[in-house]
Amino acid sequence: MRTLSMPDEHLAARVLREVEFEQRLVGYRMRERTGPIPASLYSFEEIVHLLNDKCPYVSLPQLKRWIENVMEDAELGAAVAAAIQEETNDLDRFSRIKDLMAERLCQCKRAVHS
Numbered sequence: 001m002r003t004l005s006m007p008d009e010h011l012a013a014r015v016l017r018e019v020e021f022e023q024r025l026v027g028y029r030m031r032e033r034t035g036p037i038p039a040s041l042y043s044f045e046e047i048v049h050l051l052n053d054k055c056p057y058v059s060l061p062q063l064k065r066w067i068e069n070v071m072e073d074a075e076l077g078a079a080v081a082a083a084i085q086e087e088t089n090d091l092d093r094f095s096r097i098k099d100l101m102a103e104r105l106c107q108c109k110r111a112v113h114s
Contacts, residue, residue, distance in 0.1 A: 004075060004103055012108035014071050018042045023070050027058035044071060048105050051098035060084050060093060076104050 007015065019042055027050045028036040036057065041047050047063070050056050064084065068077035083096040 003100065004079065004107065007073070007104070007107055007111055009111060011071075011073060012111040015044045015073065015104060015108040016112060019070055023066075025058065025062065025066050027056060029053050030055040030057050044101070044108075045105055048098065048101050051094060051101065056094060060090075060097070063097070073104070076100060 021042075025041045025047060027039050027041055027047065029039060029050070030036055039046075039050055041050060041058075047058070050058065060080070061084075064077055064080045067073050067080060079100050080097050083093055083100065087093040087096055
């Protein structure tokens, strides 16, 4: 199911690049015995990989701001905001946001390679 419009080449390039230290996002892989394991995330793709972890955590409001301000993707930012508002628990929020971000990542890779 396609929910996002195809990105232009400028957005695709922003989504596929690595960001500087100051623009990174910090997420966590939650583990039962060791607790949260921090992960510095320097790219959109790294965030998608984190969200595919068995127990990921990232601040959703920070993720939304990162998508809007660093990636400059207003459409995805609005879709993430809707997921945060509409879903009733974090498991569903993370699942929906992961799907949206994975869709955008695939679109951007296709846009660059076509």
